[in-house]
Amino acid sequence: QVQLVESGGGLVQAGGSLRLSCAASGRIFGDYAVGWFRQAPGKEREFVAAISWGGGYTYYADSVKGRFTISRDNAKNTVYLQMNSLKPWDTAVYYCAVSRYGLGSTSSSEYAYWGQGTQVTVSS
Numbered sequence: 001q002v003q004l005v006e007s008g009g010g011l012v013q014a015g016g017s018l019r020l021s022c023a024a025s026g027r028i029f030g031d032y033a034v035g036w037f038r039q040a041p042g043k044e045r046e047f048v049a050a051i052s053w054g055g056g057y058t059y060y061a062d063s064v065k066g067r068f069t070i071s072r073d074n075a076k077n078t079v080y081l082q083m084n085s086l087k088p089w090d091t092a093v094y095y096c097a098v099s100r101y102g103l104g105s106t107s108s109s110e111y112a113y114w115g116q117g118t119q120v121t122v123s124s
Contacts, residue, residue, distance in 0.1 A: 092120060094117060094118050
């Protein structure tokens with residue numbers, strides 16, 4: 001079992017930055033990929049970014065490429081999402097999730113454990 005707690009969300013003006021953290025406890029965190037997803041009101045959950053077990057591979061949605069950076073510190077059982085140049089359409093609840101596999105994926109079906117989410121609101 002893995003427990004995930006996201007933090008770092010909040011209200012920011014367009015163009016600003018936030019860094020989300022996902023702290024994990026439970027089974028061996030460092031063996032599995034971790035992803036970030038988001039869900040805006042009235043929309044389906046969508047993939048944002050993912051990182052492989054060792055951090056060697058990263059994946060980004062086209063909508064955030066060049067603005068967001070995912071990283072991990074396995075010694076601290078934590079994954080980060082640095083979000084720069086935020087846009088109003090980045091407003092959503094952001095969730096981190098631990099994959100069943102090591103390399104990472106854009107598909108939510110490959111993720112077994114999910115956090116409760118943290119709200120990010122970007123004002124124009």
